[in-house]
Amino acid sequence: MKNTADNRLADDRITSGTHSVPLLFSLRSWGSLLRGHQPIEKLIDQARKQGWQRFAITEIAELGTCVEAARHAGESAAIVGTQLPCRQRHRSERHRSERHRSERHRRPDHSRSGGGQGSDATPSVSAETSVLLLPIDTHGLGEVHQTVSDWRLAATTSRATETAVKDMSEEDSCSGTHSETSSGTHHLPIPDNDLEILCALSSCWIITGDPALAEHLIQRNPQLASRLWLEIDRWGSSIGRERQLLELAQQHRLRLVAGSRFGGSPALTAHQTHLLDALTHSSTVDQMADQRRQQHSTPFPPPFSTHFSAGQLLPIPTVTEWRQRYRDLPEALAGAEFLARNSCPYPAKAAKTIFPPVEEVKGQTAYGQLYQRCHQGLLRRHGEVQRPMLERLTRELQVIDEMGFVPYFLVVGEIIDEARRLGIASAGRGSGAASIVAYALGITQVDPIRHQLRFERFLHPQRSDLPDIDIDLCWQGREDLIDHVYQRHGTSRTAMICTRQVLQVRSALREAARAHGVAPLEIDRLSRRLPHRLEGSIGAYLRDDPVLASLSLSAKSKRTLLEDAEWLRGRPHHRSIHPGGICIADRPIAEIVGLERAHRGITITQLDMYSIEHTGLIKIDLLGNRCISELGTVRDLIEERSGDPLDIDGIPEECPQTADLVREGRTLGCFQLESPGMRALLIQMQAQNASDVIQSVALIRPGPSAGGLKDAYCRRIRGEEEPRPPHPALDHLLADQQGLLLYEENVMETIATLMQIPLAQADVIRRQLAKAVRAEDDAALEKLGEQFVTAALGNGYGIRESQELWQHLFSFARYSFNKSHAASYGLLAWRSAWLKTHHPAEFMCALFRHHAGMYPFSAFVAEARRMGVSLRLPCIHRSQNDFAMETDGAIRLPLSIIHGSRRESIRRVFAERPFTSPEDLIRRTRLPLSELEDWILLGALDGFDIPRPRLIWRCVTRHSRERKESPHIVSGDLPGISDVGPELVDFTPARKLREEMRLLGAAISAHPMSLFRRQVQQERCVPMTDLRRWCGKTVRVAGIRLASRQHPTKTGPMGFITLEDEEALCEVTCFSRLWPQVKKVLLERPEVILVRGKVDMRMGVLSLIADQVRPLQRERATG
Secondary structure, three states: OHHHHHHHHHHHHOOOOOOOOOOEEEEOOHHHHHHOOOOHHHHHHHHHHOOOOOEEEEEEOOOOOHHHHHHHHOOOOEEEEEEEEEOOOOOOHHHHHHHHHHOOOOOOOOOOOOOOOOOOOOOOOOOOEEEEEEEOOHHHHHHHHHHHHHHHOOOOOOHHHHHHHHHHHHHOOOOOOOOOOOOOOOOOOOOOOHHHHHHOOOOEEEEEOOHHHHHHHHHHOHHHHHOEEEEEOOOOOOHHHHHHHHHHHHHHOOEEEEOOOEOOOOOOOHHHHHHHHHHHOOOOHHHHHHHHHHHHHOOOOOOOOOOOOHHHOEOOOOHHHHHHHOOOOHHHHHHHHHHHHHOOOOOOOOOOOEOOOOOOEOOEOHHHHHHHHHHHHHHHHHOOOOHHHHHHHHHHHHHHHHOOOHHHHHHHHHHHHHHHHHOOOEEEEOHHHHOHHHHHOOOEOOOOOOOOOOHHHOOOOOOOOOOOOEEEEOHHHHHHHHHHHHHHHOHHHEEEEEEEEEOOHHHHHHHHHHHOOOOHHHHHHHHOOOOOOOOOOHHHHHOOOHHHHOOOOOHHHHHHHHHHHHHHOOOEEEEEEEEEEEEEOOOOHHHOOOEEEOOOOOEEEEEEOOOHHHHOEOEEEEEEOHHHHHHHHHHHHHHHHHOOOOOHHHOOOEOHHHHHHHHOOOOOOOOOOOOHHHHHHHHHOOOOEHHHHHHHHHHOOHHHHHOOHHHHHHHHHOOOOOOOOOOHHHOOOOHHHOOOOOEHHHHHHHHHHHHOOOHHHHHHHHHHHHHHHHHOOHHHHHHHHHHHHHHHHHOOOOHHHHHHHHHHHHHHOOOOEOHHHHHHHHHHHHHHHHHHHHOHHHHHHHHHHOOOOOOOHHHHHHHHHHHOOOEEOOOOOOOOOOOEEOOOOOEEOOHHHOOOOOHHHHHHHHHHOOOOOHHHHHHHHOOOHHHHHHHHHHOOOHHHOOOHHHHHHHHHHHHHHHHHOOOOOOOOOOOOOOOOOOOOOOOOHHHHHHHHHHHHOOOOOOOHHHHHHHHHHHOOOOOHHHHHHHOOOEEEEEEEEEEEEEEOOOOOOEEEEEEEOOOOEEEEEEOOOOHHHHHHHHHOOOOOEEEEEEEEEEOOEEEEEEEEEEEOOHHHOOO
16 A cells, blocks of 8 residues: 555656645535534535635535535535544653643634643543544545444443543532433543554555654554655644644655635534534533633643534635645645545445345345245235236346345345344334235235335336335334344444434523523423424523523623524434334445444444435335334234134225224224324225225325315215216226325326336436426426426327326326325224224234324223223232233223332332232332322222222331331331221222222223213303214314324314214314414313314314304312
């Protein structure tokens, strides 16, 4: 490598007198998270405006922006390297005194510290030095990835950094770290063997502005001299430092390069610098300002390093300004020109696909393995392989083999086999559901032939992107399956994909408030005042907020806090783990992409899902899914109770009983079918089977609803409108869709039909159409329209009908939906409804175990009551770790659901039970009295058949006597304890019900509305089950709010409320004139809401059009 570098230098000297444009050295964006302040695209645009043609991008131990930079900069423009923090090291004794003297003389505009004292054995207090790496060739690019990974995966970090952060955490009660932050994101990691790693590099230019570090590198590896550069920074370094570098260059014949760190315009203000530094170090703005002042006024090191602060970044100069600043040092300019020509740019084109290795089977090719497994899978599903299946399988396998994706399907199929072996329920979704190969391998559950799914929507030779199949798993077994993937393919070849988390409305406010020293409780109160999504500014929304007014800050500080929150909004803050994306490579993955360790110790890529495919790596999504978990749990519960296993895949897609449940909208708790809008749609469209449910998944999306497609479909299926297709030629394609375009596949089918081209080619045009619609590219749309109309005319269609059909396609493309995805979700939804119909107790038990729906726990308690499923209160003798089925079909609640229950208390009860008396329970478990009282009030000790007030008296007496008289007794009852106690009357049912609501968040023994029966009668409210008899009339209803939502309209936002009384649900509509008043009522969180309004019936769906909404007074409730 030394000879190669020397040859490049010799060749370069021939043209060293020319004035080629040098390399802008170097850029740092907010890809370095809080140590940068501009997006990389903006930096590149600014650099081009300043005359630069090539730029080095050196984020701090970071490669997350490399793909974005390469795509935006274009071919051969972006050279992606990195800046690595290193431990400080001192030079030889003869240089120390000279360095100390020279460091006192700095250029007036310089702010960067030059270095510190220390030795190899004893690192300095902070990491004030660094090296930069640039790749010489493609091998060097791999070395950059590997070295960044080595830094990020370092087992230890700078002791000074750890100490400083620890000290600040102890001093500042508002500081804290983010559990989602990947290790080393905010605190710079440094390997113990940093010099050894650098000296082992063979294909990278190594650049440093630290003479001590340069000397140590040369001493360890003299061959580095041909690739070692000394950076002359005339923006941020001292005169003394430059003198040392020039002497060192002359002594060791090292080369010079002009450079500094540029972060774009405008540069940060001092306050913005302190704010980002405060977030970086979990500190406050005031503390960072004090530290900065200390840094400039004392020779002693400050508690934190600001060497890598975003405040050190400079505006990008013009090429002329650059040359002018180095006019007396032409060799530094020549060095920048040399690096521009002899560094390897990051490829702007995507790399060749990297497939995971496939285990070889003797005497069989990978294609043969895949064919055999598919054939066996179809036999397992259908008992025979019919001719249409075989023809479809043969055609798909040919395309898969031609595109080189055989290994991908084998690997994903192996993962599914392992999930099946472990008993982990799974289901694939997305466009991959259109593949019979995926179906045969068990990856997906939808029969693509039965549901007429187009394979070309998923894969064909003219598609440039990689296949993508999302695999939904039971969340409880997902981690086990991911562990298997790591073990099967090796930890060095496997990594999870990251997501780059940006500060949203609430998180931006929280970070700003924390940096201003606001107490954590006040931060929580203030952030909850903001919605999760906000169109206007944070300051405008909170200007007159009472919580903000109550903060112990000056008016100026409050304004600054809000301005800071708005400025932080949208900025990258940290990385977290993708919900399920995982990559598997055929080599160590650190050679392909930078890695780091997330908070759970999991290795993640520094590239997110949008950039990872650029490297050639294939993303496999292993995602946790509530419905999959529920289906698996229902299956297990049925087998436990009956002894007969249930085949989830064998659930019929036609079932009269399930059809009744679906078309009546009784789908609360069913996956994808429980929202008010979906329940109304199922009623309106009179859904009968799985195919109808699949269509409902496509129709419920905002586009079809707003565009009138949903209403048109319902009118047609109810016989109120003729099901006429947009063109007679599409009649056979749209017959089962009421003559309407519902899916993306319909677009490609229409294009293929009228243009008479293959579906693969039609899919290309469909993609171009969708892209042009999203970009609002009128020129591209016009060109595509001309292409479509011309081809249709050539095939005998009229010009007017062709133009009208194209306009129809253009309008529909705005909200078309993938049929394969709808089929995947729709089939799961139907199976969920089937299980609710035929196994209601098991279904509700599974729902409680995996509850994550849009409604509160209390809503599903009421639904279980309506279904006739009995729920039983937690019990110290009968409760299990989770919701459990009892022999008579009732569901027993766990002790863990009681508010305030501790895991240790539950563990003790499980370990010691059964108990003979309350005293026996207290003696053997030592439960805290407050926790025990709550358990008694709820009824968890009712098994002793003692009234709850007397139980409380006995437990309190027992605790009191035990503390005073016999603290060391561990067995036998204490003397003087009566088993009877005073005559105490048991609590009323109303009191017990209120305790259930307080400790469980739901009423188990009766519906909470039973407490308000007298008041409901006094208000003459109509039961929700009787509303159908009051159509068109004004009535009053009273109920508990289950959910509410807001919808924007031209006249202002309107709202919808889901109410529940003792027997049924009711949807309330509040138009924009009433909605502001209703929101104020909802903010008061009343127990019961009283609504007056007109009963409306539309296509079989009942709703109440409200004209008055108010709370029902609690003090007038019975009990």
